[in-house]
Amino acid sequence: MQAFLNNFANVDTFVSVLPLLLSGLLVTVSLALVALPLSLLSGLLVALLFAVKNRVLTAVLFVLIDLCRSIPVLVLLMIIFYALPFLGLMMPPFVAVVLTLVINNTGYFGEIFRAGLASVPKHQQEAGLALGISRPRVLLFIVVPQAIRNVAAPLASNALELAKATSIASLVTMPELLRVAQVAQANVYNPTPLVAAAALYFIVLWPFSRLVARYELKTIKARY
């Protein structure tokens, strides 16, 4: 037991690598804070384009969304970070990771917002228009708020997945939480930094994870 603790929860190691881990956590958090609003915005934009109700546009959007949903996020990152430079298109890891997360999640958020907009009864829009409210204002102030409420559960769940997906940044040498833990582990020859990083991820994300679980419970109960 003592040997186990010395390896997996070595106090000296933990104290010495904690500042490094916290600096990594900061990078992780900033990745999520930059990528999440951008993804939400582009997802909402895609969903609003569905409202144009142009047959060709709708078909193109479905194809794009399904493409985004069927390419693993890591494959996308590898293309952006390792393949685009062959075209002379080079970008810093931070930008590459944010771009990857935004493209990947535009598909997911777009699909969620689309379903949300479709879930708002048509008469809401008709009533707004009949009252002489302009179409953009009807969409923005009447339809979108109800749509967002209807899809709050998948939105929260996907936001959590986005935050978790920032860990792939470690594979393009971004010094975020997972990466610094790996570097530290190579220096101290014990897995404490990795265990500590996992614990930090858990501590930071767990409240959101509980929230998502509660939302999902409500959704599935409403289904029956």
Add this chain to the structure above:
Amino acid sequence: MGAIEEIFFNGEVIGRYWGEIVQGLMLTAEVSLLTVVLGIMGGLLLAVLKCFSNVVVDVIFAVFIDVFRTIPILVILFLVYFALPYAGLRLSPLVTTVATLSLVLTAYSAETFWVAIQAIPRGQTDAARALNIGAWSTIAFIILPQAIRLSIPLLCNRAIAITKGTALGAAVALPELLGSAQSAMSIAANPSPLTLAAGLYVLFFIPLVLLSRWLERRSTRERRA
């Protein structure tokens, strides 16, 4: 245009590495299949165990689910591959990837199945008891069939999302589709293998994405009907 073709769709490079990349695809398919089968069965098992709840089961269930739903897959993968050897447990890249992904899917599907089981009205269980049907039979033949049906659209999305995590296997030297394409790319100094891999991923996952869209739509229609 010719330059783009030579860089991203180089027939000569693709021809040279085609065999390895297709082998990678096979490995991806294998890992995906194992993950889905193990993850769904694991989740179902946990959810059923939870039906006979006692304090110990409840605590283990809650901790297991929250841990595997909250920590990123890549972090768990690295813990299994780089940390467990310190405890004397050295797993191959294939076992590491399958174990990690199916544990994560187990956590998600256990939660979904459990929620669906709870959503079945209590009256069903009472009716079964009144008809003198045993506890196991009630769960197996009355509750589970309805609960599984209720969970399918949600699970389908989740299973696809986690199965796409097979690409993370490349990070622990598993020569699956992405891994084989990456090594081909670095040897050939040309990204065409990666383009090919991306195309194959799309071909592999598009039918699943369409299937889940169809399931989702069908269940929505049922609800409205």
